[in-house]
Every structure is written in structure tokens, then in C-alpha cells.
Amino acid sequence: MAEPGTPGGSVTRVEDGPLVSGHGCFVADLRVPGCTEAAFVRSDTAHGRLRAVDLGVSRQVPGVLGAWSAGDLEEIPLVPVLMDPDVDGGRPWPALAVDRVRYSGEPVAVVVAEDRYLAEDGRDAARVTLDPLPAVLDPQVAARDEVLLYPGRSNVAVETTLGDPIDAGVWERAAVVVEARYRYPLLCHTSMEARAILVRPDTGGGITVWCSHQAPHRLRGDLADALGLEADKVRVVVPDVGGAFGGKSETWPEYLAVALAALRLDRPVRWVEDRKEALTAGPRGRGQSQWVRLASDAGGHLLALEMQTDAAVGGYPHTGSFLPEVTGRMAAGTYAIPQVCVRARAVVTTTPPLCPYRGAGRPEAAYAVECTVDLMARRLGMDPAQLRRLNFVRPEAFPFDTPTGFRYDSGDYAAALDLALRTVGYADWRSEQARRRAHGGTPLGLGICTYVERSGAGGEYGALEAHADGSFTATSGCCSTGQGHATTFAQVVASELGVDRRRVRLIEADTAVVPDGVGSFASRSMQSGGEALLRAARDLVSEARERAAARTGVRVDTASFERGAVRANGSTFTLAELAADRPLRSEARAEPPQAFPFGAYVAVVEVDPELGTVHVVRLVAVDDYGTVVNPLVVRGQTYGSIAQGLGQALYEADVHDEEGVPRAVSLLDYLLPTLSEMPEVAMDETCTPNPNTLLGAKGAGEAGCIGTPPAVVNAVADALRIDPTVLAIPLTPRVCWEAGR
């Protein structure tokens, strides 16, 4: 058996061979005989009454095989709800707009042709007549219900209150009370491969679906429900996926329209989203407007935190309405604040649909809490590291029940912060800052973020079979979108069995082969899927010991297992031998509770007050993911999420004009970090194993998106000697220049 904390090691990935030689297979790469291509006619208006959709000319375009708007269909499938069934009532989301559009880019019609050029010719020939209605882009404005997206229903789709109301006396007794407002802009996931789906009708009335997706079993169920098919008539296969980051967990209206077109044409239909569609009509993340109030006594003991957060969930609340509640539940952050109360609202707005984006509610919480704590430190005249240390949940307090209803499993927040401060050289940088402030030089700032986040949700399926040739097949309900499960899950199994990991083959992401599964999102794969495979491996060993004991006529407790073989009554049997005459397999389901990874990020920045430019000199990330199976892979994901976190802090925002039309239509407008924007990054880890699993892993991969933005914003505020609340992300040169004046 592997020692806790050493289940794998930094091995390189078995996935890489095909991907570095051009032999990967993404949805656009599939060669399916007779395949046609789809393009979508989309609304160019954020909010309007749909008067007419004329596809007459589209259908005349040579090569166009069919074109449909909602008016051409007797019945239009409805988009299912991701998490929160209550938002659906009275707010149906048709796959193609019926009588109203609620975001710019909403699909109005689908055109299918022999190839994509012709499909786009057909799309461009469509004529859509809309009567514009007022756009509502800000969730706090939308919540006033002056312009209703669904006549007769409030724009507030969900309102949640977390924690007990805070005694009014707390605010009066407190030595210091600070208030702050934040706006986390809407962001685009911008996976390098945008969304993609191919639907092939099969004989017998079923369909095979290849989709760039994170949750194939859910997609199967959703498609079956929406199309009126039995679930066993729908097979979903996820081939290589070019990144997902939360935007591929859902069942989007385009998927339903493609399936419908395939069934009508009785031909395979593929839709590959182009970058303009992804940036203007695709899913969005974040998008919260927040108000925070924080009270402290004179000694820096935090007394109460109140938060109100409103999320712009887009024209249809089906995929993002649960996110503000996630933010609210994380409102205590890493701190033992006696009273925390949150009002979280999901508000419909005439923007593209909101859904989880890497971090999914936790970055929004960390941003509000960590900037407000820095604001408090400024008011108290305390060092921000010291204020944090004073208020951390203590290691002995775990499991810790937050006032907002979460149970933090384990942690040592001060250890992570101390390691981060040592790694960055905090005292030296403070000296340098003091020197520059006294003697001149480019303003220098330090910013800290100590975060706790939530990982994992629900159970996961895992199975394992030993074969007579000495190989093993592991089956998982997870779905890699670049994380490297074929390598890391094999490591979990191999180290448990004491066999060569290269003999373990992983199967996942095909509903015809994997009987059950949840998928890969919420940093859940290793925490839940790895745990399921570890349990399956232990069950396999138990079965092997029983077989060996039976063969040699001894009691099972005298049969021992080591390095892939059972010793019983003086004989040794390999797992291959024990699998020779009948299958040796096991199945397991892991249902661990949510885990709470944590860490500390420190940014060192220089800000040019004349130009407003931010230079991130150094970024230190200390993360605690519990047990890490493959440090190479986990650090790779940490680094990548730091890059996305820097994008959030400094560059990225989905900006709309007053009419709600997206301004960013290309990657020249929506700015992603390149290598030249990357600072010197140092990563380190503390390890507090997950106490609720055998494996000990907590979620990894999203932390950089959570920890980086508040650290950078606090550092810029520190450099400019202003309140962090004066700054609004992304910290463009203009924002910093104005703030520094």
C-alpha cells in the first residue's frame, strides 16, 4: 500500500504522444461519413421582440440542406437547468428564440450545409426582424425590475440569505467599520478550442453524440429528456477536449438545435463554434456586483461581515443561478468571524448566459473578502499579514462550521501564509518599499490573498479489472479536458496495487462503456474520481485474497497482498493468474463531502503612476491541495490558473455597449495574457490531507484564479497608497492612472 502523501510522483503524461504529433482527435477532427456542418443565425440585439425570421434565401444557397427557426418546428426543445430547478418556472429557454431574444448572440435559427463555408453563406442570407427593447446589463439595475425580461416575473431569479442577521449593535460598538463595493466583470472562458458537437443519427432511432464536454452522462440525460428519447438511445462520447474551464459542463441551446437538425436531415451534423461566437454569444463567468461591510475591534479582531452580492446571470438563469450562493457561502474566507450574513441574488440581465468559470463563485468571494480585509488593515494601521494571522480559523478548530453553512474539513492557514511570506521575502520587500517611499523610485506594492475554496461535489464511479495478460483496465466517470487522468488515475491504481502504472489503461468519457459518471468540474476529479478508483483497487485486492485463500484452502486473513501478488499458504499468485479463469473486477463509488483547499498568494508589483502600467515583479503561490498524486501535473495546472488569474486582474473583461452588444469580437479586443505578461512565479505547497478520504486529495487546478486577483489588486493599491476599493478590475493603465492621480 502506498504511504499517505506518496501515491504517485512527477511522471510525464501518457496522453502527450498523440497531442504532440498531430494525432489528437478533437470534435472538429472527426471524420464521420456524410457529415454536414451547422452555422447559427444569431440575434444582433440584446433584448427585443422577435417579429420574423426569413430563411427563404438561406435555403436557396447551393449546398444548404436545411434551415430552421423556432417557427419551422412544431415543438421546440427547452434547455435544461444545471443545478437549480426553481429558476425554470415561467422562464423557459427554447433552443431557438421563439418570440423574444434576451441576449445579443442568442441563437435564432440554425443552417446546415455540406460544409462550413456554405453553412455560413446560408447564415448570412437570413433576415431577422426584431423590435428592440431596453437592454439591462447591470444586475443591481436589473433587480429594480424597471425593465422586465420575463413579463410578470421579477428579474431576481433566486434570492438566498445565508447566516443569521447581524446584531445592529455590532456596527455601533465596533472600533472600525469599513464598507466597500466591488464589480467582478463578466469574463469569457476562452478555452483554445471553443464549444463543439457532432450528432449522428443511428439506426433504431438513437443518436451518437461527440461533444467537447466535461460531463458526458449529464449531457446524455439532458439530450434524451429534451429530445424525447430514451437515455439508452443516446450515446455521448467525449474525444480530446481543448480546454473547458467550466464552460463545457452545460447543455447549451446550440447542442439541442444541432441534434434536432441531425434527426430531421437524418445525417450527421457538426457545429464548431468559432472565436467570434465564443466571445460574443458563448458562456460567461463571474459578473458579480458586491457590497461588503466589515467590523473590527481596535485590536484587529474581526467582529462581523455582511455581504450583498448580485450576479448578472444573463438572459436565461438556467446555468448560472447557483453561483452567487457559492460566493455567499465562502464569505467568511479563512477567518473565524463570529457573525457573517449574506444576501446573494441571481438576477437576469440581457447578457450571454452565466455559468461556472474556473473557480465558480469562489474567486468572487475571495476578491471581496481579501480586498476588504486589506482596507480594514489600512484603517487599523496594521500590517495586512498580521491582521490575517490574528483572525484565521485555528488548525485545532477544524472541522469548522462557518456562519454561512459550510463545514471546512481541515487547514493550517497561518502555515501557508508564513511559507508564502518567507518565499517572497516579505520583510526585505517592505524595507525596499520604505526606501523608495523615502528616497524616490517606482512605487512598489505588496499584496496578500489568503484563500479557502471548495472542491468536489457529489459522488463518482470507478471500476477496475485485472486481466490475465497482466494489464489492468480502470474505468472512471470523470472526463479529462486536459488534466491528464490517463496518467494520474493510473498512478493511483498502480501505486495501490504495487504494479507498473504503464499496465493500467484508463477508460472514461463514453456513456456506452462507462455505466455511470458525473464528470470533471469543481476540481472534483482526483478528490472523488481518484478516491473511487483507490477504493476499487482495495476491493480488487480483497477479492484476489479470497480467491487465493480458496485455492490454497486457508483462511482469507492469512492471505497477504504485496506488489501485485497474493501470498497464501506458501504459494504466490499474481493478479493476472487470479484473473485467468474468471474476471477479476471491482466497482466502487466514492461519495466524499466537499473539501476546502486553501493557500496564500503574495504579489509584488511596481506601478508607473505616469502611465498607469502595472509590472508584476514576483508572484508567490502557496497552495494546499491535500495529497498530491502527480506534482508535475498539479503544478502545471496551478501555473495555468495563475495565468488566468493575472488575466482577470489586469486584462480581461467582457464589455458591452449601452445597447448590450459585446465590444470584444476578437482576441485583439479580449486580451489574454501571453508569455510576455507572465511574471516570475514561485510555487510551493503545504500538505493537509483530506481527512474524509482514503487518498487524502483535495481539489486542485482552480486556485490561481482565486488567489491571484486579490493579491495583485492589493499590491497595486499598496503601491499607490490608496484603498483597494478605489480600483476596479481589470487594472488597465487607465484605471491605475486615474486611481493614482
Next chain:
Amino acid sequence: MRISLTVNGEKFRLEVEPRRTLADALREDCGLTGTHLGCEHGVCGACTVQVDDSAVRSCLMFAVQCDGHTVRTVEGLAAPDGTPHPLQSAFTAEHALQCGFCTPGFLMLAAAALDEDPAITDDPDRLRELLTSNLCRCTGYESIRRAVRRAADMPGPPD
């Protein structure tokens, strides 16, 4: 229009519309799907291939512009006997890919640069400028930079 081009040493005669991009001709007409399309407007660089030994974005070039020219794609990067190009080995060794979608573009970009001047890796600014050409959303780029440096230190490319 009728064109002919040599891709990875193989001659292709194609009938293409003038508007067909090189990327689509490679993917759909030559069956070489290793070249990926990430933006189709010349920013991300995922579709980078080599035309007459220069790295180009194949989404910004029409197939007809390559009539009579030589193209190399990621499928032609390894040696004919299958020995991986040093960059391919180095990308795996340094974990320079996660989803792998942008990888062919980075490989062809770096391969063209190393062919032209292997000393590029000795100049941090030139190497940074080169790799700033392309976008990756998974790695944060540092592992890609390390991989290109590592490849430059390995025995020469197989061709």
C-alpha cells in the same frame, strides 16, 4: 481553382475555391487535422505551419497562395522513421501541454525558429518575443519556454 502543393514531402493536387484557407485545405482536403483552428483571425497561432520553412498562420493564408509551395505541418515534424523531433520530446518532458490544442502551433513556431537560428534560446528576450506570438490557456507558458530551451540543447533535429 486547381493548385498543387507539397505537404510533409507528399504532393497534393487540389481543387479549391479561392476563399478556402490553407488551414481548411490542410485539414479537410489533405486530411491533416493536427493543425488546429483557435481563432481564425490570426491572433492565437494554433494553426501555425511552415510554408517554405517560415512559420505562418494558416488561417490567414489562402490555399491558392500556396500553389507550388512546400508546407510542413505537425504531422511532418518527427523523422520519417518516427523518431520524435527534439521539441516533441521536450514538450512532454517539461509538461508543456495540458489540453494540447495549441501545441501543434507552438511546435511549428519553435521548430521554424530553431531551424533558422538555434542560438535564439540563448537570448531570453528573443525567445520571449518568439513565444509571445501564440496563445495557450492551460500552461501559463513557462513550461513551453523551458521545453524550447531543452530542445535546443538536445541532439539536432532528425531532418
